[in-house]
Amino acid sequence: MVYDYRPKMxxxxxxxxxxxxxxxxxxxxxxxxxxxxxxxxxxxxxLGENFPFSNFPMYSNPGAERMYYTISAEDGIGLPVQTLxxxxxxxxxxxxxxxxxxxxKKINVKASKFTPAQIATVGQEILSDLREKASYLGRxxxxxxxxxxxRTWITYTGGRIVETTxxxxxx
Amino acid sequence: xxxxxxxxxxxxLLFAGALIYTIRVTGQFNLPNEPHPVGLLKILHxxxxxxxxxxxxxxxxxLTWLADPDKFExxxxxxVGVLIFYVAGIAxxxxxxxxxxxxxxxxxxxxxxxxxxxxASMISLVLLAQALxxxxxxxxxxxxxxxxxxxxxxxxLLQSMVIVTGAYFVSVFAKMENSDGEWFMNSNNVxxxxxxxxxxxxxxxxxxxxxxxxxxxxxxxxxxxxxDVIFRxxxxxxxxxxxxxxxHPWTSRILFSxxxxxxxxxxxxxxxRILALFFGLSLIAFHRSIDALxxxxxxxxxxxxxxxxxxxxxxxxxxxxxxxxxxxxxxALLIGAGIGVVASxxxxxxTGAATSSLCNYLLSVNYVIFGTWSSQDWSGFFExxxxxxxxAAAGALAAAFAVHFWQGKKFPQTTESxx
Numbered sequence: 001m002v003y004d005y006r007p008k009m010x011x012x013x014x015x016x017x018x019x020x021x022x023x024x025x026x027x028x029x030x031x032x033x034x035x036x037x038x039x040x041x042x043x044x045x046x047l048g049e050n051f052p053f054s055n056f057p058m059y060s061n062p063g064a065e066r067m068y069y070t071i072s073a074e075d076g077i078g079l080p081v082q083t084l085x086x087x088x089x090x091x092x093x094x095x096x097x098x099x100x101x102x103x104x105k106k107i108n109v110k111a112s113k114f115t116p117a118q119i120a121t122v123g124q125e126i127l128s129d130l131r132e133k134a135s136y137l138g139r140x141x142x143x144x145x146x147x148x149x150x151r152t153w154i155t156y157t158g159g160r161i162v163e164t165t166x167x168x169x170x171x
Numbered sequence: 172x173x174x175x176x177x178x179x180x181x182x183x184l185l186f187a188g189a190l191i192y193t194i195r196v197t198g199q200f201n202l203p204n205e206p207h208p209v210g211l212l213k214i215l216h217x218x219x220x221x222x223x224x225x226x227x228x229x230x231x232x233x234l235t236w237l238a239d240p241d242k243f244e245x246x247x248x249x250x251v252g253v254l255i256f257y258v259a260g261i262a263x264x265x266x267x268x269x270x271x272x273x274x275x276x277x278x279x280x281x282x283x284x285x286x287x288x289x290x291a292s293m294i295s296l297v298l299l300a301q302a303l304x305x306x307x308x309x310x311x312x313x314x315x316x317x318x319x320x321x322x323x324x325x326x327x328l329l330q331s332m333v334i335v336t337g338a339y340f341v342s343v344f345a346k347m348e349n350s351d352g353e354w355f356m357n358s359n360n361v362x363x364x365x366x367x368x369x370x371x372x373x374x375x376x377x378x379x380x381x382x383x384x385x386x387x388x389x390x391x392x393x394x395x396x397x398x399d400v401i402f403r404x405x406x407x408x409x410x411x412x413x414x415x416x417x418x419h420p421w422t423s424r425i426l427f428s429x430x431x432x433x434x435x436x437x438x439x440x441x442x443x444r445i446l447a448l449f450f451g452l453s454l455i456a457f458h459r460s461i462d463a464l465x466x467x468x469x470x471x472x473x474x475x476x477x478x479x480x481x482x483x484x485x486x487x488x489x490x491x492x493x494x495x496x497x498x499x500x501x502x503a504l505l506i507g508a509g510i511g512v513v514a515s516x517x518x519x520x521x522t523g524a525a526t527s528s529l530c531n532y533l534l535s536v537n538y539v540i541f542g543t544w545s546s547q548d549w550s551g552f553f554e555x556x557x558x559x560x561x562x563a564a565a566g567a568l569a570a571a572f573a574v575h576f577w578q579g580k581k582f583p584q585t586t587e588s589x590x
Contacts, residue, residue: 003175003176003177003178003489004173004491005490006174033329033330033332033333033441033442033447036300036330036333037333037336037337037340037438038439040296040300040333040334040337040341041337041340041341041344043343044337044338044341045341045344049209049282049287049289050209051209051210051275051278051279051282051287051288051289051291051292051295052275052278052279052291052292052295052296053210053292053296053340054211054287054289054292054341055341055342055344056289056292056338056339056341056342056345057342057345057346057349058289058342059346059361059364060342060345060346060349060350060354060425061346061349061350061354061357062346062350062354062357062359062360062361062363062364063357063360064357064360064363065363066360066363066364066367067367068370068371068374070374077385078373078374079373079374079378080374080375080376082375082376083375083376087286088371088373088375089370089371089372089374089375090282090368092180093288094285094286094287095284095285095286098207098286099285102207102225102226105225106572122453122508123539124524132533134419152370154363154366154367154370155363156360156362156363156417159418161363161366161413161414161417162234169328
């Protein structure tokens, strides 16, 4: 006999006839997977980025300016950061935001109001961490003597994609 | 949902394969501390370090031992051992919570390094949901260490579908919240994210300047046929498409918003196999489109969940095998295939008996099966798996014929019970 995948009628279960809004709501919450879905969504939104929970914020704020970070020698030409340190390029931005948030709490200044010197303090810390990670991989000798952290803004202006790079921190 | 014992087995087998493939992170990195604890580590650090501490890099660590390659190797094999019980369906009220915690811990350490990582969130949450389902069933229904009954099998699949589709659904809230409800109007700017992601992918492994391409440059390319001498080959199509999308904002909005619409309505797949198949395929197309547009950003672990719990590959396998009405022959086929996979170790030229242990060989077969989708490098896929497939097929056929003829003499025909 082949397995019967059709939903089964359970003859001895009581028949539910929800009447009215509240009873309908109770039926949908208690007798369907909506309960689990609701609980899961609420927990995920409340906890945010706390593994294994996440609110999956990728591409959630598509502004008219996007930015990415690179590390380079003094010439400003981007280096292959993952190959050299094991840290991927997108992670540098995440590390910057996390460190900036901590530093912001410490000095009681909003990260968006940081002066270039305060940004450089955060940047120096990142460069130092990256050197340590390169050292773990045995690639510290492949890094230039003086590293710098760059931030590149991408905009679409006058029919052109424009990329503007600024140096955040230098060793 | 109505899940047959065979489908339940394939669900557990494929999900275990995916889990083994995903648990391979922390042993590769230098993670000497937990500077920005998340999840379980956040709770532990708050208890141990106090609530006011913001920088935990100098505090006592809890999970950094998982970054030791030798210890992680032992840990991974313990995880594989636990999953063997999971696949067999034995002692699930103990095995599933244990497997769930074991899967969560390495990624918690990895995500506590000042950068969030949500690539494995969905797959870890599915495991957690299955663990909670089994515990609920054990406490309020029936505590059993035997393979799951029909009700539990149905629950486990249903709750897995809730998590898979719910993860997409939750991301819609994040989009609306972070963009102050203006995501749809601003979605044409996702084209700038394409450029950004392309640059990031480039600077992961390459050195050098990336030329900027404008509309005028594009016209030049079209008119005089400038080739990749000045444009990086992989970057070029991304720039062309992104530029075109930026020039056509409404087309971009419709295109990108369709993805969010899919993330919103995919919850309709819960509990319905046909809709699950439709939304599963749509989500795979959605992921692949993002990967192509962004120049290499895929969520392979999420895609594996889509294949297993929405598209229903386990259901397809079970349904096909259940066309064989004789249950002994069916079981012989499965056991024969399993023995065939193991036997392929002794005559696989690339990673067989000559080069590795049996356990590592089976692990590498698993990595090829689940990892090829992730890397999308199909060049050596069939070359590597051909001996395994041939051996499994030979084992399955030999066992099935043996049982068929032997049973013809000794047993009356046995059929399956649907309980």
